[in-house]
Amino acid sequence: MNQIKLGTIGSGFIVHYILKGVKATEGICLEAVYSRTEEKGRELAGKYGAKKVYTDLDDLLSDKEVNFIYVASPNNMHYEQARAALLQGKNVICEKPMCPRKVEAEELIALAEERGLLLIDATPTAFLPNLSIIKEKLPEIGRVRLVMSCYSQYSSRYDQLLAGNVTNVFSPEFAGGCLQDINYYNLYLNVALFGKPEKAVYYPNICHTGVDTSGIAILQYPDFVSECTGAKDTWGDNSVQIQGEKGYLYIEGGPNGLERVRLVTKEGETSYDQQDNPDRWFYEVQNMTKMLQAEDYDTIQKNLKVTVDVIEILEAMRKEAGILFTGE
Numbered sequence: 001m002n003q004i005k006l007g008t009i010g011s012g013f014i015v016h017y018i019l020k021g022v023k024a025t026e027g028i029c030l031e032a033v034y035s036r037t038e039e040k041g042r043e044l045a046g047k048y049g050a051k052k053v054y055t056d057l058d059d060l061l062s063d064k065e066v067n068f069i070y071v072a073s074p075n076n077m078h079y080e081q082a083r084a085a086l087l088q089g090k091n092v093i094c095e096k097p098m099c100p101r102k103v104e105a106e107e108l109i110a111l112a113e114e115r116g117l118l119l120i121d122a123t124p125t126a127f128l129p130n131l132s133i134i135k136e137k138l139p140e141i142g143r144v145r146l147v148m149s150c151y152s153q154y155s156s157r158y159d160q161l162l163a164g165n166v167t168n169v170f171s172p173e174f175a176g177g178c179l180q181d182i183n184y185y186n187l188y189l190n191v192a193l194f195g196k197p198e199k200a201v202y203y204p205n206i207c208h209t210g211v212d213t214s215g216i217a218i219l220q221y222p223d224f225v226s227e228c229t230g231a232k233d234t235w236g237d238n239s240v241q242i243q244g245e246k247g248y249l250y251i252e253g254g255p256n257g258l259e260r261v262r263l264v265t266k267e268g269e270t271s272y273d274q275q276d277n278p279d280r281w282f283y284e285v286q287n288m289t290k291m292l293q294a295e296d297y298d299t300i301q302k303n304l305k306v307t308v309d310v311i312e313i314l315e316a317m318r319k320e321a322g323i324l325f326t327g328e
Contacts, residue, residue: 001292002067004028007060007090008050009081010072011040014095014281018070018122019048021285028289034060057081061088068093070122074168075175076325079104082119086111091118093288096184100175100325102312109304120288120300121307125188127287129274130258134242134249135193137263137272141244144194147219147226149186149240151254155232158213169232170209173326177211179204179318183230187310189240189255190219190226196309197221202317205233211323219313256280 004027008015011033022028032052035041041053054060061069061084069085071078071094079099082092086108098121099105112119125131138144157167168174169181179202190197197219204215214231238254247265251258257280260273275283291299319328 001295004289004292005031005065005067006070006093007032007034007054007063007066007068008044008070008072009034009057009060010070010095011035011044012072015044015070015072016047017279017281018072018285019044021279021282023048024282025285025289027293028285031066032060032063057084061085061090067091068118071095072122075100075180076173079108082108083111086115086117086119089115089117091120093120093122096121096123096188096307097175097180097311097314098307099311100180101315102308105308105311109308118292118300119304120292121303122284122288123184123188123303123307124280124284125185125192125255125258126303126306127284127291128258128280129283129287130251130261130272131192133261133272133274134251134258137249137261138193138242140246140263140265141242141248142246144221144224144242144244146224146243147190147194147241148229148243149189149227149255150229150236151182151185151238151256152214152229152231152234152236153182153238154235158233161207161209161213166209170207170211170213172210172324175325176209177204177318177323178214178230178232179212179217179314179323181230182232183215183217183228184310184314185255186228186230186240187217187219187313188306189258190228191309191313192306193242194221194226196313197226200313200317202321204318204321204323206321206323212318212321215321217317 199220204212240251253259
């Protein structure tokens with residue numbers, strides 16, 4: 001594949017992390033940015049070296065120099081914007097969650113395949129070097145019996161919510177809530193390692209807007225149970241512990257960063273870490289670019305299968321828990 005020339009949609013904090021990684025990675029560059037306000041767009045373009053700024057999305061999607069669109073808008077906009085990009089012949093990299101609904105994700109995947117385009121899920125977990133370590137060492141702990149994942153990150157927007165200001169992340173109109181954001185990482189890691197559970201139930205703390213600020217998901221697999229705790233209204237010591245009959249894996253930092261991995265068995269304890277850089281988005285951009293340059297379509301399709309499974313589980317759990325987005 002030739003140089004990846006990126007056009008971005010969105011200007012939130014995560015875009016800055018991604019574009020920082022783009023500046024440090026060969027084979028990918030920022031060609032253009034789209035923002036609803038020219039001031040924000042020019043600020044982003046100036047900081048990361050984009051040649052063009054658009055305030056009209058159609059103009060960005062018509063730019064012949066741009067061959068990849070990076071979608072990092074609010075959750076409810078991902079489907080329509082990714083679809084519009086694919087219809088304009090652009091490859092798409094979409095932030096998680098790709099879509100709030102399984103049927104939307106499947107439509108995007110089918111559309112990309114029909115048009116010979118690439119659709120990439122930008123969940124960082126899939127691109128972290130320590131994920132391969134976890135997969136490699138998993139058999140050494142024997143038959144898995146319990147999994148406990150915790151990712152709690154107090155949000156400044158929760159303070160705004162308490163003050164009466166509802167931002168996108170806690171709005172049903174924008175497909176917000178903790179399950180779509182924080183707990184997504186827990187679910188993604190479980191599905192990436194073990195596949196779809198037989199049963200999944202979500203026990204949320206729901207705020208006055210109707211979406212969740214925190215909660216615990218219980219995943220029932222044929223041979224073990226997995227507990228996934230996520231919160232935007234508390235903070236804590238984030239980690240993942242996978243317990244087997246012969247030992248356990250302890251992953252520091254939680255499912256979104258997959259920091260140092262400890263393997264503990266009766267024979268002793270060993271630590272593993274292939275991530276010298278604490279910036280997980282650096283690895284995401286680096287390894288995603290390598291994957292695209294190598295035209296590794298097999299990995300792309302495998303990652304999309306995980307994505308669809310995660311979205312299906314999330315959608316079913318939240319609806320059963322009474323969390324409905326606008327229009328549902």
